[in-house]
Amino acid sequence: MRNVTAKDVAEACGGKIISGNPDTVLAHISIDSRKMQGDDLFVPIIGEKNDAHRFIVSAMENGAAASLTSEHDTAPEGCTGTLIRVEDTVRALQALGHMLRKRLQIPVVGITGSVGKTSTREMTACAIASKYNTFRTPANHNSQVGVPITISEIPAEAEVAVLELGMSEPGEMTAIAKTAEVDIAIMTNIGVAHIENLGSRENILKEKLHIQDGMKEGGILIVNGDNDLLKTVMPKPGIKLIRYGTEFYNDCRAEDITLENGYPRFTCVIGDKKVPVKLSVMGDHYILNALAALACADCLGADLEAAAKALEEFKGFKGRQDIVVKDGITIIDDSYNASPDSMKAALKVLQSVSGCSRRIAVLGDMKELGKEEVRFHRDIGVMCAGLHLDVLVTYGDLAREIAKGVYAANGLRDKVRIEAFNAPEDKEELKEFLKSELREGDAVLFKGSNSMKLGEIAACFTRK
Secondary structure, rough: OOEEEHHHHHHOOEEEEEOOOOOOOOOOOEOOOOOOOOOOOOOOOOOOOOEEEHHHHHHHHOOOOEEEEEEOOOOOOOOOOEEEEEEHHHHHHHHHHHHHHHHOOEEEEEEEOOHHHHHHHHHHHHHHHHHHHHHHEOOOOOOOOHHHHHOOOOOOOEEEEEEEEEOOOHHHHHHHHHHHHEEEEEEEOOOOOOOHOOOOOHHHHHHHHHHHHHHOOOOOEEEEEOOOOHHHHHOOOOEEEEEEEEOOOOOOOEEEEEOOOOEEEEEEOOOEEEEEEEEOOOOHHHHHHHHHHHHHHHOOOOOOOHHHHHHHHOEOOOOOOEEEEOOOOOEEEEOOOOOHHHHHHHHHHHHHHHOEEEEEEEEEEOOOHHHHHHHHHHHHHHHHOOOOOOOOEEOOOOOHHHHHHHHHOOHHOOOOOOHHOOOOOOOHHHHHHHHHOOOEEEEEEEEOOOOOHHHHHHHHHOOO
């Protein structure tokens, strides 16, 4: 934040300063009372288990210059900074984020979807950075709380901002969209992630489309035209629609697609412009992410050839199809999270690894899939049965349903060797099994929801 005082904060969120100096200058926002960067505004969040209001004094002791509060009418004992009374700290944070967004004079790109948000965010930022100084959401700060904080961190030198916008509950996208007011919105796909909270893919689509709620006339909606639901959507009045994908009807499409040892090669076509694209990440699902990035870069006036060249530099990141070769073993760490779509994509990457002696999949539970969770896991098993898979290792109760899907598809159980482990009690046993099982020439995939912590197991084999 630049040139923001406690008085500005109070005015932005309809609050009242109840103690301290209204002219206190604030540069950062923190929701963790232990972590301050200097001149911080502490925002206490009321969670399911903890109410961070009890840490206001501690936050100030650690360097916070001011704090919001929805639970005090007078300053608590030990409060040394400026205290701002608001009705709701989360809504106040969003109002502050909206005020900061209004101050920005740069294009803001927002990315949402069931899967692929983070990869698309990074690839879009890479493509745009071929022409502009580009800021992108750090880590996974894509929530109602994270987005306002991310906006506050956009530096003065940024010429474009690329924000990841996530949601898991009804109404959440509207709050985020009105805070961010994006100029260009990218929707990667509509799958079944968070279907437990939203009930159906149609409801997920309806919620995701609220990304337009903060868009002004002249904004651009970029959607995955290969997705069965997104290809039929129409934008709200005044918003331009661009479809991307591999089908002929898309405005930005991929032609001449090949995979070289799992690495995609294709020609990107936008109108009368054609450029060759080579990616440094494995898996054909990255083609769609790259097309979204190139479509966005083209909308912002970047040279398409330069943007395509910049995409070659994207090599993935930790926990998301991070591929490491160590001791002759190819390790694919895709453990950050999992949905049916992303797990199928990861299995295709494992299948594409050439020159390996064995392919081994270590698959954990996929969470938040609602009443159809068993079917979704068994569908993964059916896919596994059709792959050249030598060993399937399941980790967790739901992951055992993957094995049942394999059995149902194969009939005979000897087509793929299956080992099952309970989570989390068998974690150490799983580690020991893999240490004794993996050998030079193997390719192994680690994939499951973040809560399964398969990344910790993968790290046993990737760390130096």
